Amino acid sequence: MRKGNALIFFLLVIGFAVFIFLVSVGTFKKVGIDKIDFSFFKNVVRNIRLTSTYGGGGGSGRKSQTGGGAYNSPSKISSPEATSTINPQYIPKGFTAEQISLYFHKVRLSSVSAGSTYYYGTVVLTTSLKEKEALDVTGWQIKGRSGGQFVPQAIEIFEPLGLAQDWDIILRQNDYVGIYTSRSANGRNFRMNKCVGYLENTTHFTPSLPRYCPPPNRSEIENFSSRCYDYILSLDSCAVPRGNVALPNNDFACRDYLNTINYKGCFDRHRGDKDFLSHEWRVWSGSRFLDERHDKVLLLDSKGLLVDLYSY
Known part of the structure; x- marks a missing residue:
C-alpha cells in the first residue's frame, strides 16, 4: 500500500x-x-x-520537452518586464494607452510579405527580451484588414517518429518565429534543430528546410575501409546514402553506419548538444490572410492588446 x-x-x-x-x-x-x-x-x-x-x-506545471522532458514550472519562466507606462509619443496613431499591451515592442513584426497566387507569404516575429526572460506567444494574433492568423502551438523537439505533442511557443532571447502561408509538408509546426535538413530527403517543405547538418565524426569512421570512409565524406550535408553503394560484402560495420545517416541517426547523436535546438520556430498557416498590395498588420497579445504594428 x-x-x-x-x-x-x-x-x-x-x-x-x-x-x-x-x-x-x-x-x-x-x-x-x-x-x-x-x-x-x-x-x-x-x-x-x-x-x-x-x-x-x-507545483504543477506545463510539461516542456526541453531537457529530456523535464517539467517546466511557470514559476521558472521569467516573464519580461512589463511596460506599465508608455510615452504618449510612442503610441501609434489611432490607438489609446488602454489598447497598448504590457508587452508592447517586446515582440516585433520584423518582416511581413503577403505573398501572391504563385508565392507564399511570410511574417517574421522577433524578440527583444533579456537573457532570462521568456514569453508565451501562443494565442497571439496577427491581424490584417480582412483576415488574421493566431499563433498556434508547435513541437519543441521534433522526434524521429514525428509523434511529439504540441506545446505553447515560448520565446526567449534571440528566438524568432517564421509564419508561412504555405502548408506544412508533414502537417506539423515545430522548432528547428541542427538535424532537420534530413527531413527534406523524404518530405519537401515550403520554404525548404536548411541543409546544414553536423558532419560525420571522423573518429567513428576512421577504422572503416578506405572506400567506405571516402564515400561517407563525399556525401553532401544532410544527404542520405544511396541504396546501391558499391562496398565489399563483408564490410558490415560500414553498412550499419550508413543506415544511421538520416534524421534518426543525427537526432540520436546530437539531441544532447547544447546547440541542438535552433532559435527559429516555423509555423505554416496554409492560407493567405494579408492583402497582397497594401495592409496594416497588427500583432495582438492574448488579451487583444497591441504589441506591434506594421504597414506596407
Missing part, C-alpha cells in the same frame, strides 16, 4: 472510532449531527492526496 493511501486509511479509522465514541456518549443527540464540522478531516485528506499525486508541493 502506498504511504499516502496508508495514511488516509489510518485517519479514516481514527475518525470512525471518534464517531462511535461520540454516539456512545450521546453527544450527537445534544448537539445535532448537522452542526458538527468535518472540514478539518476533509482538508487533511485532500492535502494528503495532493501531496501523493504531485510529489510534495513542487
Whole structure:
C-alpha cells in the first residue's frame, strides 16, 4: 500500500472510532449531527492526496520537452518586464494607452510579405527580451484588414517518429518565429534543430528546410575501409546514402553506419548538444490572410492588446 493511501486509511479509522465514541456518549443527540464540522478531516485528506499525486508541493506545471522532458514550472519562466507606462509619443496613431499591451515592442513584426497566387507569404516575429526572460506567444494574433492568423502551438523537439505533442511557443532571447502561408509538408509546426535538413530527403517543405547538418565524426569512421570512409565524406550535408553503394560484402560495420545517416541517426547523436535546438520556430498557416498590395498588420497579445504594428 502506498504511504499516502496508508495514511488516509489510518485517519479514516481514527475518525470512525471518534464517531462511535461520540454516539456512545450521546453527544450527537445534544448537539445535532448537522452542526458538527468535518472540514478539518476533509482538508487533511485532500492535502494528503495532493501531496501523493504531485510529489510534495513542487507545483504543477506545463510539461516542456526541453531537457529530456523535464517539467517546466511557470514559476521558472521569467516573464519580461512589463511596460506599465508608455510615452504618449510612442503610441501609434489611432490607438489609446488602454489598447497598448504590457508587452508592447517586446515582440516585433520584423518582416511581413503577403505573398501572391504563385508565392507564399511570410511574417517574421522577433524578440527583444533579456537573457532570462521568456514569453508565451501562443494565442497571439496577427491581424490584417480582412483576415488574421493566431499563433498556434508547435513541437519543441521534433522526434524521429514525428509523434511529439504540441506545446505553447515560448520565446526567449534571440528566438524568432517564421509564419508561412504555405502548408506544412508533414502537417506539423515545430522548432528547428541542427538535424532537420534530413527531413527534406523524404518530405519537401515550403520554404525548404536548411541543409546544414553536423558532419560525420571522423573518429567513428576512421577504422572503416578506405572506400567506405571516402564515400561517407563525399556525401553532401544532410544527404542520405544511396541504396546501391558499391562496398565489399563483408564490410558490415560500414553498412550499419550508413543506415544511421538520416534524421534518426543525427537526432540520436546530437539531441544532447547544447546547440541542438535552433532559435527559429516555423509555423505554416496554409492560407493567405494579408492583402497582397497594401495592409496594416497588427500583432495582438492574448488579451487583444497591441504589441506591434506594421504597414506596407
